[in-house]
Amino acid sequence: MEITKDTVAIVTGGGSGLGQATARMLASAGAQVTIFDLSEEAGTATAAEIGGHFEKVDVSDAAAVAAAVGRVTARAGALHVAVNCAGIGPAAKTVGRDGPHDPGLFAKTIGVNLIGSFNVASQAAAAMAANVPLDADGNRGVIVNTASVAAYDGQIGQVAYAASKGGVVGMTLPMARDLSNLGIRVCTIAPGLFLTPLLRSLPQDVQDSLGRQVPFPSRLGDPAEYAALVRHIVENAMLNGEVIRLDGAIRMAPR
DSSP, X not given: OOOOTTOEEEEETTXXXXXXXXXXXXXXXXXXXXXXXXXXXXXXXXXXXXXXXXXXXXXXXXXXXXXXXXXXXXHHSXXXXXXXXXXXXXXXXXXXXXXXXXXXXXXXXXXXXXXXXHHHHHHHHHHHTTSOOOSTXXXXXXXXXXXXXXXXXXOTTBHHHHHHHHHHHHHHHHHHHHHGGGTEEEEEEEEOSBOXXXXXXXXXXXXXXXXXXXXXXXXXXXXXXXXXXXXXXXXXXTOOSOEEEESTTOOOOOO
16 A cells, blocks of 8 residues: 555554654655554654644553544545554562562553554554545555564563564464455564663663664664565565564564
């Protein structure tokens, strides 16, 4: 699907990190972009920078997501691309110094990362289903979810995060199959170590040490490289139902 000035896109977590890079990429390609984010300051700033729109949305709140998607389609008349980048990554062991993993924290992580991705994807797909096909193949829209290499190589302290991202991986193929008769494609990107705000806050020597763990290129990933893969997924009609590791061939150690 070609990205043009008529392309309408939603990017969750678009106020920073991978989502911000994706929002910038889509806007630079001409798309009309709406950022869903909990941070009003970051979201509005990025939306102003790219000439887009901002919606303060908690993706784990299904009703809030449905209402925000409705506002996007009411304003733009359609929805063609949805990219799920919103997520949280708390660190806690199954049993730690203070006892068993807080079940509320586990549930919150699943709620944001997995259920949040589902909420946005399902509401976006319902909106996309109303589109007139964009090409001879019958493409109506594309959904890109974000997992993590932790879905496969979860480290010590990542039990909740890895479970949530493993769920995103497991959701990809059946969702793509569910939506195939509607002309809506679904793919997932599983990033490795990327220079997101969390890693950027670490001392430079720690960043360099993490980067050296990546076989090649031996550095942290640039969010723009994630965004470039999003663009390729949107534009390549044969990419569907696939999870793509974007990780420089890293396989994470236990800790």
